[in-house]
Amino acid sequence: MTTLNPQIESKVDVLIIGAGPAGLMCANALAHAGVDVRIIDKRAVGVAAGQADGIQPRTIEVLQSYGLAEPLIRIGAHFPRASFWNPGPNGGIIRTQRTPSIFSETARYPQLITRHQGGIEALFHGSMDAKGLHVQRSTIPTAIVLSKDESELKDPKANPVKVTLKRLDLEEDDIEIVHAKFVLGADGAHSWVRNVLGIKLEGDNTDSIWGVLDVYPETNFPDSRNWTFIHSNHGTLMNIPREGDMMRYYIQLSEDPDFVDPKTGRVNKARANPGRLMETAAKIFQPYHLKMLGEPEWWTIYIIGQRVAQKFSVEDRIFIAGDACHTHSPKAGQGMNASMNDSHNIAWKLAYVLRGWADLSLLKTYESERLKFARDLIDFDRKWSKLFTGKPRTEENQDGISHEEFVGAFQTFSGFSSGVGVRYEPSAIVDKKHQSCATKLVIGERMIPHVFVQAADIRAVNIHDAMPSDTRFKVLVFVGNVTVAATLARVRALADKLDAPGSFLHKYGQGDYHKVFDILCVCAASKDEVDFIDVPQMLRPHWSKVLLDDTDMHAREGGGGFAAYGISPEAGAIVIVRPDGYVGMVAPYEHVEDISAYFGSFMVEKSG
Amino acid sequence: MTTLNPQIESKVDVLIIGAGPAGLMCANALAHAGVDVRIIDKRAVGVAAGQADGIQPRTIEVLQSYGLAEPLIRIGAHFPRASFWNPGPNGGIIRTQRTPSIFSETARYPQLITRHQGGIEALFHGSMDAKGLHVQRSTIPTAIVLSKDESELKDPKANPVKVTLKRLDLEEDDIEIVHAKFVLGADGAHSWVRNVLGIKLEGDNTDSIWGVLDVYPETNFPDSRNWTFIHSNHGTLMNIPREGDMMRYYIQLSEDPDFVDPKTGRVNKARANPGRLMETAAKIFQPYHLKMLGEPEWWTIYIIGQRVAQKFSVEDRIFIAGDACHTHSPKAGQGMNASMNDSHNIAWKLAYVLRGWADLSLLKTYESERLKFARDLIDFDRKWSKLFTGKPRTEENQDGISHEEFVGAFQTFSGFSSGVGVRYEPSAIVDKKHQSCATKLVIGERMIPHVFVQAADIRAVNIHDAMPSDTRFKVLVFVGNVTVAATLARVRALADKLDAPGSFLHKYGQGDYHKVFDILCVCAASKDEVDFIDVPQMLRPHWSKVLLDDTDMHAREGGGGFAAYGISPEAGAIVIVRPDGYVGMVAPYEHVEDISAYFGSFMVEKSG
Known part of the structure; x- marks a missing residue:
């Protein structure tokens, strides 16, 4: 299999680095627009299983506009009702209120959660197949050089980005030099493209530590099949119904001294395991009983970090999208939604410029629209995480978060968390005059x-x-x-x-x-x-x-x-x-x- | 490829002869019920293209109950509005009324028309594949013998039906003897099973001759995309919107002397061709213009026949279903709907008897329910065809069919033509007491x-x-x-x-x-x-x-x-x-x- 090839050079209009949701959304859109596009990924195979992701109403609208929403709506778990629980008089939790999950009146679709990111990626692969576009796997970029020639940069027909690609599964000399008109770095939270371009992330980790696990529980808790927020005297928990009888629990661990080093306040991962996470969950669920049936489907623990890249573009020739641009807490249900919407935003603009229909300047609106969105997203996530992580207000703790404050924020943020409230500011392509x-x-x-x-x-x-x-x-x-x-x-x-x-x-x-x-x-x-x-x-x-x-x-x-x-x-x-x-x-x-x-x-x- | 095999013998619980809609509906249902079933068909390949068929709301409900409806709803042409045209004062047609296509208030789905029967069959093939069941093609029965042993006939575990199968693509001696518990003859209007069992058809041909063709027309007729009934002074036409811009026209030919032998009153097929059919259609559409763009997708001419088999079962061991039981006019939109609903009716009954859950007598309800339905269907079809074929009532022709009579019948028959009004009489499985x-x-x-x-x-x-x-x-x-x-x-x-x-x-x-x-x-x-x-x-x-x-x-x-x-x-x-x-x-x-x-x-x- 491993052959020694001479170094080859090639040209392409758009090179996409990274075949996660952000990269695939762009690749699929461009393929269907008839644009000359390539997409590479370092992974030898796609995501077969892995963490689930919530899909927002607006993301479903976007997928539907590409003809891809129906399988998700059919397969995904729906949870139209939200439920809020707080400490009751006897120390256990009691239900305070139930509301719709989504308050955005114009949302066409529900919010849902699907089995795994791989399912979304498979939809794009199928759609790209129809256009003959396939992800080139086991391939990484090793160098990226942008021409400094102003006239070249301003010529939409020029290929000013030189990217060196290397096959991970072949010999060392099997490299390829690609001359691209445009490059999209959709290579994740640890983005090589972002790093090599020297784009800094702004923001920081919080001290909020969470465990998350997918299990089949045995429980008499009546609101398991709702999107449920529990503020208890033993910590905070978010309950999300998944496909079939599966449940996802986000469990606050900062409250559990066993998981946290009292000196540093940092998570002690070695002490975490699904059984221990479930013990914490069971305390929070009191007086209801909770037991895990069999093994968990998946679990992890994490510290919330909220960061945004300083900029999303270099000379409007190299762009970054998705997790390369912004990382945030998973509990806001943003996840890959923001990523796919980034590249949905840029795809048509690239097509217009490449067809010679629009000026290069159109591409500036990608950063102006999506960077502002990402900053708003992080602001939203900070506020929401703070409310979510805070202790509940009780007789003894008058400084805690009141239910009214929490549910009020939940409603206020709905336009954001549903994705339908995203608003782009006036620009060349947003004219509010009339x-x-x-x-x-x-x-x-x-x-x-x-x-x-x-x-x-x-x-x-x-x-x-x-x-x-x-x-x-x-x-x-x-x-x-x-x-x-x-x-x-x-x-x-x-x-x-x-x-x-x-x-x-x-x-x-x-x-x-x-x-x-x-x-x-x-x-x-x-x-x-x-x-x-x-x-x-x-x-x-x-x-x-x-x-x-x-x-x-x-x-x-x-x-x-x-x-x-x-x-x-x-x-x-x-x-x-x-x-x-x-x-x-x-x-x-x-x-x-x-x-x-x-x-x-x-x-x-x-x-x- | 052709080898000489010794004659083999085998056993099966249910042998289905014919892999059209009736046979496939039953095979798929039984495969998913875990029943030992085989299905054979004389055709070497499935229907790749061919005549389209209307699908009734009830049929879609049934397909949905097997998880098969969604692709049809997406692909099929919908026509929620019906429109009625009659001769106007200037000799051309004018619109008399527009109504819903379906008057059955409880219908969950619309009526629709799909590209071809092959599309329906492909749905069943995909679903059967998942259960490892495939149609055995190029295979015909050459003999069928039912045991005369009463005790064997009454023993649900016995295999009293001996069927000789022959491969059409192999040598003469490559035959197989199958001992089946039950046989379903779903082998079409010219059913070999029905003939060999000596089951007679009751009913006859009419003298009503029709042409049908699928075309892309150029027309300024405003109701093309509705289910439109035109009674003109030049004959009768039914206009059905098909997928995309395609149209289907049913055109009355009895009125056109060029197609009919004046002595015998029979259709003269040699004189028919799409151009001539379109000429007739164009006369009926006056004052609107109508022209065919390119070649027709499909066309045929036919004489309406309405027949029902005397019985649907022999000893409750051999059954017939679908077109083998009933032939009728295509204009009532019954077509494969009746066929699929026949075998949907029998499938669960066979499963119950074969599992030992129900007595053999349960199978009697197949004939009692579906034979009555078929007779009602033919009655309906006779009345409807007569109204449809009749001349419109005009000043000069006071004996013609009035619009009120026609549209009244259209509404009355809606429960029937939608399929949702089918009512089974009291029996072991229909108890009306409470x-x-x-x-x-x-x-x-x-x-x-x-x-x-x-x-x-x-x-x-x-x-x-x-x-x-x-x-x-x-x-x-x-x-x-x-x-x-x-x-x-x-x-x-x-x-x-x-x-x-x-x-x-x-x-x-x-x-x-x-x-x-x-x-x-x-x-x-x-x-x-x-x-x-x-x-x-x-x-x-x-x-x-x-x-x-x-x-x-x-x-x-x-x-x-x-x-x-x-x-x-x-x-x-x-x-x-x-x-x-x-x-x-x-x-x-x-x-x-x-x-x-x-x-x-x-x-x-x-x-x-």
Whole structure:
């Protein structure tokens, strides 16, 4: 097997280092966008088993936009209810309150937890296979050199990043020099890319020590199948239902003197074992009984650390994403969610620049959007971990955390922990000027999912499913009741304006605007009155592209969409949704030229 | 490849002849039930393409109960709206009305149409693969002999059916003698099994000639994506939307003299071709234009025939199912639906008899239930085809079919054409005595789907998904609000009675009643008040088995289940659902002994 090859050189548009969730999300998106991409990983095989991860509602939306969510929803454990327990009068715990797990009203999906990261990775592998892209395993980078030639750095067609790759399973001389246009370092918390570029992490470890284990318990605790937070006089515990009858427990160990060196306050790992973790858990669960059946599926102990990289990019040619950028506590349920959303953010931007559709400057928005997110995430995690780790307020301990404070924070943080509250600040691709046209669609946040019906067949469809991650901008034209002559006249005038030679569609359409812009028309009209052919032809490139804000044939779904978005049916609005699903801008019919200005700030002009 | 083998003999519990939808449904069910089963087919390969088939809501429910529905729902074309067109004042067609496609309020799924029968068959193949069962292809039966020995016929352990099999791809002498306990002939409309057993078909061909073709049309007809019925002065046409932009047209040809021999009234196939069919269609669509883009995907012409076999069974040892039993017009959308539901009906009965759990007499209910269904189906099809084929009522033709008559029949027949209205008559396994305990759950009809929430985690679940086709009887214990002491006391008394040594669970439990009976407990109690552990232990064999008649955490689904079933929360009820999903009986708490009598009529007593 081991052969001595001459050193080879090659070129690639994007080289991704690391095939965890962050790297795979980007690789899959780029492969489906037709981008020349390679992905390498030091591991000889993928993750076959390992720690589970919670998947947030927003992450499921993103996976769904790539057609990958359904297996997860089917296989994952769901826990729609949260439950809060505190010390009772007799020393044992009593239930204080039960609430929904997710308070974000617009979340389309539940939160869930899946068997292991390997399951997520397998989804990407299957999807990449269909495009002929495979992870090159047992391969590491040994050197990375970025050209210092300014003209090269500014030339989108240049390959200014030189990466030396080495096969771990072959002889020493089997190396390859790759000349890449762009490199994404998605190589984990101990990122080689980050280190070699000298990017520092900001933040530190806390003194909060936790054990986590997955077990099949025998217990009479009634809220096992809920997302349960227990603040007891014996410490804090978080109970997460897993697949089948499995349970995950996060157990505070700082309280248990056996695990902690009293002098240093550091964890004494040698004394930890699943039996001891379960003993601690059993004390916390009193007066309910708790026993482990058989062996645990998995366990570990850890100290919470919260760190963010100083920057996510070097010269907009080398980027880092995922755990390479941020590490935080697992209890916030962020884990790989933040990682996948990092690379979902950058993938379409790389595709646009590589196709020559957008200026290199578009890539700056990756760092500006995701670094701010990561800092907010760490802030959130610090506050949440502090509340979580704190002692409960009791008669004796008036300085402790009150239930009201804790559950209040749980609700406040829900937009964050669900992922649907992420908001990007104004930038070249977030223009808040006409926010008043769609008062409830926050520009910079992800498009709100809502069920409409297709005008042609009255099939109910969530607007998210009409907006796949296909790298196109979605141009949602909200029109009123086109069966009213005056409204139709206005809509026809708008269609003419959109179809005029100088409109943004033609100006930035790269010769065939359907490649760049996906037009959908949403009518505030009754299914009994309107036909899909009533809408001007240019607003219905396909029969499925005309939606009605009405209920389905059995009045089970649909309706109320204009109200949910805060769009007036009389005035209408044009909503521009970015390829990653975030609202980029909104404009009234009268200001179509502002949409042109929006695209002009980062797109390259090229008409047909 | 061709070798001369000595004649071999073998034994099998069930031999299925024919691997179309009927045969595969039975083979898959039996394989998952652990039954010794073989399935043969004369075709060398499965159906790779071919005519599409509509799939009814009830068929999707059945497939879902085997875990097979999701790919179909995703891939199939949906058409929730029906549209009716008639001659207008100017001779062209005008729209008269639009209605839902399905009027059965309890239908859980839409009606849909899939690419081809091969897609359905592939689902079964995948599911059977998991159990190591594969279709033995290029194999035909050449002789079938049923023992005349009464004692052998009455011995469920005997193998009284001798079938000679021959491989079509090997030499003449490569035959095998199979001694089977039971044989299912699912070998299609020209069934060899039916013919060799001398079972006659009753019924005849009509003189109604139709063409059908799948095309990509260019048209300005606004209702293309609806299930559209056109009665024009140029004939009748049914328009069914297919996957993507494809359309299926059923076109009446009897009206077109070019296709019909004026003397015999028979179709002149030689003159038919897709272009000619489209010409006829285009005349019917006037004033809308219609043109075929490219070549048709598929086309044929046919004469409607409606026939039913005299009987479906010989000595309850050899059965026929599917097209071998009944042929009818494709326009009723029955097609393979009736076929799969035939063998879904018999599969669990064969499993029970073969396990020694039920008496051979149970198998009589296959013919009694499915022959009656087939006759009703043919009656329905005759009426429907007549209305469909008839000329529209116009000023000039007062004897024609009025729109009101047609759409009225469409609504009346919806329970039938959706498949959810199928009702089995009283028999050993349908006991209507206590119908008044659950006024809206019709005994003999399929259990009504409804969304409840799991008490343990408040996850919404359709009760259908809690009742998979796993061959177990579902014992649904509807209790009231168990947080009320008096109610709980009554429920505890019931649990004690159910768990008493002489109860039906123990009497017919075959040594471990959980193998035979799946117990679910449905409470009329609020999620905020009740814990799943409040229910007596024997009514919750697993935490997922306690359901609440309440909404989910976001009040999006659930609630109203007791009302939908017509069960009083104060009185409660016990509902016995057969393994095939049909309600077998209902009993009040006070008459648990009637449930014993029900099972006593066909089950074999065997306690632990």
